Amino acid sequence: MRLLLITAMIAMSGFAARAEEAVTLKEAPGRDIVEGYCGACHSLDYPRINAGFLNREGWESEVDKMIKAYGAPIGDADAKTIVDYLTANYGSGG
Amino acid sequence: MISRRALIAGGALALAGSASPARLQAADKSFLPRGLPEGVYGTATLEALPGKKPLIKLSYRPPNYETPLSYFRSEFTPNDSFFVRYHLAGIPEEIDPAQWKLTVSGEGVARPLELTLSDLRANFDPVEVAAVCQCSGTRRGFSEPHVPGVQWGFGAVGNALWKGARLKDVLSRANVRPETVEVALNGADGPVLDGTPDFIKSIPLDKALDENTLIAYEMNGAPLPHYNGFPIRLVLPGWTATYWMKHLVSIEAVTKPFAGFWMKSAYRIPSGKFPIVQHFLSQMAAANEPITEMVINSMITAPAEGFTLHAGESADIRGVAWDGGYGIARVEISTDGGDTWREAELGEDVGRFAFRVFRFAFVPPRPGRYQVMARASNTIGQTQAEKLIFNPAGYNNNVVRPLTVNAV
Numbered sequence: 001m002r003l004l005l006i007t008a009m010i011a012m013s014g015f016a017a018r019a020e021e022a023v024t025l026k027e028a029p030g031r032d033i034v035e036g037y038c039g040a041c042h043s044l045d046y047p048r049i050n051a052g053f054l055n056r057e058g059w060e061s062e063v064d065k066m067i068k069a070y071g072a073p074i075g076d077a078d079a080k081t082i083v084d085y086l087t088a089n090y091g092s093g094g
Numbered sequence: 095m096i097s098r099r100a101l102i103a104g105g106a107l108a109l110a111g112s113a114s115p116a117r118l119q120a121a122d123k124s125f126l127p128r129g130l131p132e133g134v135y136g137t138a139t140l141e142a143l144p145g146k147k148p149l150i151k152l153s154y155r156p157p158n159y160e161t162p163l164s165y166f167r168s169e170f171t172p173n174d175s176f177f178v179r180y181h182l183a184g185i186p187e188e189i190d191p192a193q194w195k196l197t198v199s200g201e202g203v204a205r206p207l208e209l210t211l212s213d214l215r216a217n218f219d220p221v222e223v224a225a226v227c228q229c230s231g232t233r234r235g236f237s238e239p240h241v242p243g244v245q246w247g248f249g250a251v252g253n254a255l256w257k258g259a260r261l262k263d264v265l266s267r268a269n270v271r272p273e274t275v276e277v278a279l280n281g282a283d284g285p286v287l288d289g290t291p292d293f294i295k296s297i298p299l300d301k302a303l304d305e306n307t308l309i310a311y312e313m314n315g316a317p318l319p320h321y322n323g324f325p326i327r328l329v330l331p332g333w334t335a336t337y338w339m340k341h342l343v344s345i346e347a348v349t350k351p352f353a354g355f356w357m358k359s360a361y362r363i364p365s366g367k368f369p370i371v372q373h374f375l376s377q378m379a380a381a382n383e384p385i386t387e388m389v390i391n392s393m394i395t396a397p398a399e400g401f402t403l404h405a406g407e408s409a410d411i412r413g414v415a416w417d418g419g420y421g422i423a424r425v426e427i428s429t430d431g432g433d434t435w436r437e438a439e440l441g442e443d444v445g446r447f448a449f450r451v452f453r454f455a456f457v458p459p460r461p462g463r464y465q466v467m468a469r470a471s472n473t474i475g476q477t478q479a480e481k482l483i484f485n486p487a488g489y490n491n492n493v494v495r496p497l498t499v500n501a502v
Contacts, residue, residue: 019141020154041183041286043155046244051133053240062242069355071289090133 171252202274202347234488332419387418458501
């Protein structure tokens with residue numbers, strides 16, 4: 001059915017694309033890598049609404065899920081950059 | 095009994111006295127309940143998707159928007175206020191209903207079908223059912239400790255009058271075979287990456303053949319809103335919305351348990367922790383099992399958190415209660431933080447799968463702060479949880495939640 005609808009399907013509406021531009025992540029080392037990989041499949045409000053309660057292990061588990069369960073093509077080095085960034089900027093601090 | 099009309103009229107009055115959504119957005123985040131992860135307060139906004147009123151935007155892509163508590167004014171949640179939830183960002187746009195095709199296939203059917211919307215409307219008995227559509231993860235944001243995911247507050251839930259063809263009639267037309275174990279459902283939404291599992295859900299054959307399980311083409315007397323699954327979605331009354339496949343394009347009768355990611359790894363609850371009557375027997379594992387029926391729940395929709403009442407004057411405490419289809423027996427209200435409880439008045443019964451409105455006239459005896467709580471019970475003796483039954487995905491949160499009001 002994906003073939004059937006391929007022409008009708010786009011990743012998101014123009015409406016959401018414009019609104020989404022307002023969502024930014026904190027300026028810190030690794031931000032471009034995070035925005036590039038994470039933003040490919042979902043808007044950047046996802047890490048923001050999950051801010052403040054995950055420690056490094058928690059963010060590792062999330063990034064690992066994106067790679068293993070959802071097939072995100074992220075290499076080890078970039079995955080570490082992403083975990084470092086999320087832990088430092090959106091982590092629990094614990 | 096209080097009439098539905100009276101409740102709606104009361105609601106409209108209360109609404110007129112409160113801030114408009116536009117003002118709330120500009121002023122503060124008071125449209126958000128207490129207790130969510132801190133990141134939600136700096137990120138969530140009130141915004142309108144096309145065809146929708148401003149809802150609480152938790153994520154743009156895929157779109158996840160919940161209904162503010164103040165919008166729940168009656169048994170039925172208006173289409174333009176109904177919550178929006180997608181897993182994958184490849185969602186269809188510009189759907190031409192005249193071109194829509196629903197395929198019915200799989201090893202379990204002897205006569206595969208391809209149906210148009212006209213076929214569904216013309217060739218199958220139309221059936222209506224009032225039913226709550228509730229995201230498995232509604233109230234995840236209140237989990238203690240917090241768990242990752244879309245940080246829903248109260249509003250990933252709504253009740254509508256659904257109209258459509260019975261799934262069992264469609265399966266019968268396809269000559270479903272007795273060796274069918276489950277029926278797998280796919281919608282037109284899909285992943286961005288090839289490596290991401292498409293969102294496909296299966297349901298047990300007995301639920302597929304239940305007379306209340308519909309392929310719905312109308313919601314509250316109108317076509318489904320785009321973001322609620324236009325032109326057709328599955329309606330599985332009593333069970334959580336993960337099974338209510340939107341933009342339904344394929345139904346596959348399978349003779350072995352469906353093994354996709356969204357069944358085997360996602361939407362599972364720890365076994366034995368919840369008072370669940372209906373289990374998904376072909377999908378059980380040692381430690382966990384699929385989420386199935388909704389746990390009994392309620393929410394106070396007025397007054398709002400922090401609202402100011404007047405000592406000695408009566409004010410209505412209003413809300414809605416629902417469960418997995420056993421029927422609400424009573425709702426009790428406490429205004430002293432749970433020390434004492436009194437029964438609320440129940441509104442019209444519009445069906446065992448639907449919201450049941452409740453109302454309680456509260457006269458604050460003296461100025462001060464009051465902890466108000468609602469606690470629903472159903473006809474099979476179930477009551478809302480007093481303490482959170484923690485689970486890693488934050489599902490089935492039906493803890494009685496106090497809200498504070500002030501009397502002057």
